[in-house]
Amino acid sequence: MNPATLIPAPDPLQVPWGWFQFLLLLTFFLHIVTMNIMVGCGFIALVKQLANPEKNREFCRDVSEKLTYSIAFTVNFGVAPLLFLQVLYGHFMYTSSVIMGAYWLSIVFFLIAAYYLAYLYKFKFDAWAVRQNWLLGSSLAIMLLIGFFFTNNITLMQTPETWPLYFNHPGGFFLNLAEPTLITRYLHFMVAAVATGGLFLAGLASFQHRLPEQERKARIKSGLMWFSYATMVEIAVGIVFLFNLPKPVLKIFIGGDWLATVLFFTAMAGAFFSVVYGMKEKLWHAAAALGATILTMILVRDLARQAYLKPYFTPADLPVAAQYSPMLLFFAILAIGLGIIYYMLRLAWRSAKEVRP
């Protein structure tokens, strides 16, 4: 069966594809950062909790308080890129989702479970102290599982040549396990999460002046070490991942396409500097390097997707039935919304200084 015949016909766009591409990459950046913080912090807290529960109790309490926020924003910031992804690649994405339908839908239920477990971990931190490992561990395990499902879907979506397998597994219980990049790709995201989580915790500690100075510094240092070592592992995983890529995709990053090659090496440089600054305990330098790395990696990832789909499709092919007014309204509301959010955050910051009414 020729997989190209299976690709559904797409619906027309309202504005040229570049707008959606921009919004997709922008919002995906937000999602991936919050997801990294969520998974990374959860992972580091679990390791510390298992290693020395007494010593790390207050650290874990801090993480417990942040974990639910990070879930809220990971999901929220996940909605937007998923929306824009469906606009550009919906005909691929719905297809791959259906093929793994049971797993894909299970994400919703798993997510609710992970979320409530995280709330229990937070609200019952003292009351259910003995269950802490279990609560955090299961919440984290579910998050990791959800990530695995996402990796499955995204790989499946960009490899239509695997789609005919649907006819052998039409019940929605199909995972793209034969995909050569699946594991390294997944690890690439999850190890990055640990690195980012470490850096986030270091950054967080740098603001926590309520902590004893020694503890604060220890937390910064520990966070940066997690960041640095995880980034090293990440580089190793990334190299394996790179060489797992199909030849035509790999080729664009090693000279086949100048933009892809430049971006890829920029990202590599970003990773390198991340490690260097991390080891040198230069928190904000490391953060900048990480930000640059994530941003370029997102672009690299997008170019890889386009290379994967090149035999079948490029978003520039999508028909456009132009209507700009909804987009303009969106930008206006986004601006107003961001203004109000800024106002609300300011109220919150100030409230810390306010006297209780």
Added chain:
Amino acid sequence: MNYPVWELTFFGGGLTIALMAVIHVFVSHFAIGGGLFLVLTEWKGYREKSPAIIDYVRKHTKFFLLLTMVFGAMTGVGIWFVIGLINPATTSILIHNFVFAWAIEWVFFVGEIVSLLIYYYTFGRMSQRNHLILGWLYFIFAWLSLFVINGIIDFMLTPGKWLETGNFWHGFFNPTFWPSLFFRTFIALILAGLYGFLTATAIKDDAFRLRMVRYCATWLVAPFLLLFAATWWYVNALPEPIATMLREQPTDLLPFLNVFMVAAPVLILGGLLMAIRLPQVAKQSLAGLLMLIGLIYFGSFEYIREGSRRPYTIYNHIFSHSIVKKELPGVAEAGVLRYAKWTEFKEITEENRRKAGRRLFYLGCAACHSINGPTRDIVTLTRGYATVDALAARLSGLAELNSAMPPFPGTEEERRALAAFILQDLHQRQDRTSMPTIAQQQHETPAFDPAKSQYALLAWSEYGMHSITDSDALFTMRMPGSTINAMLIKRGPAPEVITTGVELRYGVETGFENPAGQVDFWQHAASLTDRELPTNTGLAGNSTSGVMQVDDDRRLFVAKELPVVPYKEGGSYQPYPLITIEAKDQASGAVLAATKAVAPVSTEWGCRNCHGGGWRKGVAGLSPVTAGNVLLAHDRYNKTTLVELAKSGRPVRCQICHPDPRGDHGNPAVLSLSAAIHGFHANTLKGRGADACFFCHQDAAPHGATRFFRGIHNELGFDCTNCHGAIEDHALSLLLAEQQAGKKAAEKRMRHLPPREVADLNEIKPRQAWINQPDCLSCHEDFQPPATITAFNKWTTRESELYRRRTDNMGIPCAACHNSPHALFPATNPYDAERDNIVPRQHQGNPYPLGANKNCTLCHTKDMKEEMHHPNSLRMMRNVR
């Protein structure tokens, strides 16, 4: 059809979406109303300087946060996931057309999260004013989310001008946008009160608990008035087809409509009950119960709304089987398998038929129908169908008979493949391949001596077949009652029709004298006929033997409405019992002449082909299951209570309502029996030949147990359609007459019936059943050999012109010499080849019409030269055996 289908069986697409959606809306609307509840209650606390109220709000906020932000928000994402899985094509349209609406909604979602988190975590740590501002901001963001989603949800129900323009704003601010927005806003307020009960009833202090519960009750009860107004507005904003559909109260939505109507006052009453002083446990239980009722109330609304746009997912644009309306004709022509991308079969072969049918099921049906699941289970829905052909027929009339169903989009072959999958794979049911065996009967022909016999006795049945329904405990469409006519002719050069001085007695064949032993008609006769009827007595008071009445006008003897059934003692099916007729001199008692005629009677109705159940007696008969299902279908389609009536021992005859020229006047506003039945079923039998007729009139089928079409026209290779027309035309002719009589129901049945024989509906001549029938003379013009073999559309204009009523120039009924309709001489009876030909065999030694081959001597005792009876009567038989 563009996408692969997630092959859910038990759950089916419909249930999976409904479960996620109903739970989500119940929480997400609380997230809106509850937001207003929080900030207003907090404000109340400040105004009244009540720390208790503030403390209550703080606790309620935690509950609110945990429920709406986790469960509400995640199930919202869940709906998106699930519709993308079950109906990706529609989801893609919604995403692409409203991407910036979704994006705007996302901005509001961010605002909701930020404001709610800050609101909760700064509770008591922020100035009252600022905290209230946050509360208000949360509510505004939440309500704006509703504003956006509301536009998209109602777009699916009423896309309005978008259908022509494709314009975002036309789709968004669609005809039901505003009423729906208000409706949902008021629902949200009501839910705030309902959820408020959950936390308010947990308050420990009795006095304060009562105060807060009453406060919540106000939230629950007060918005109802506004909600009723919004509901009225909403209903009135619906476009005509949807409003009509709801007014007609489709059976599957009816329970939800009822629940929606009943639950509102129950909720109000519950709210008032909560306001009185009750023990805490009672209030907590009541609060839980009201929550459940609220869920059912709101759930039923959503179900009705979703149900109202069927058979579309976006009204008038894309069907629930994911075919865009404007593409449907193309799909119908090419076939689903060629059109769909995700199929392993592009062609149907003998080998892959059921597998291709399975694929067709998933492509076209699975978005709504489950397999053995709790909702719209395809196995339950098709339980009645006996054969692939029957189910394929039903599939051909999906949209025609059920406005909630989309048209079957594929080819005839695909229909059959789908039917084969459903029946043979899901039901494990094989088509019956063997024909019923017919036990051959014998008869003795009474004597007649052409030289000596003084009398010729002719006898025939009024009808070529009297098809009765032996489902007497449930209903009757036709009761036992076979009419036999006889004519006594005194032979001679000037033969004479004798009606005086003689007595004609009739007697039914041995084994048929006790029909009450075979059918339950007499047990239910009082209910079916509105009068007491002695056992084994017919509707005209006749028994299985007796004296024939003289019909002076027609110079006949008639044995009217004899209680004859097609079961011989012992139960075997024999649809052609013989009636012996004897003419005696009244004075002397001497037997003048004797003959025999069949009283054709059958119970071989094909209802079971689609309505399920087996035969009542071996090869024929309407079983209780079949008849019960027929009534169920009638009740469902017409909102009658026939099943209930039958269960309470009061079965009815169809003609009580449906006028029938052969029976009652019925209710003149209702379609005549023939128009109703043919009009309904024709919608599933389009494009066929006589096989369409055999689905129901199985007693006419050449493969059946009765095979009543046994006259010369059968031998010549004709079928039902030669005289009666194709089923569409046949039904249309009946419906047209009803339409002209001002019966609106006719139009509904005609809407999807294209004429077959003629190009335009106007060319079809309206007719009444049993009165305007095919006219023999339209083919046999002036009694000559036929110039055409199509009698359709040339109806007799009055009853006296009917073949069975007509006479020749000498006043001899046509049927006296040619036999009953459908059994014209020479006939071949499947049970006993010569059984229908007894009269000609007896009187002239051949099976031909009486007087054929210039056999004038039969009556005239000499050869005649003039064609006195009718032109072309004095000739040799054309169709000799």
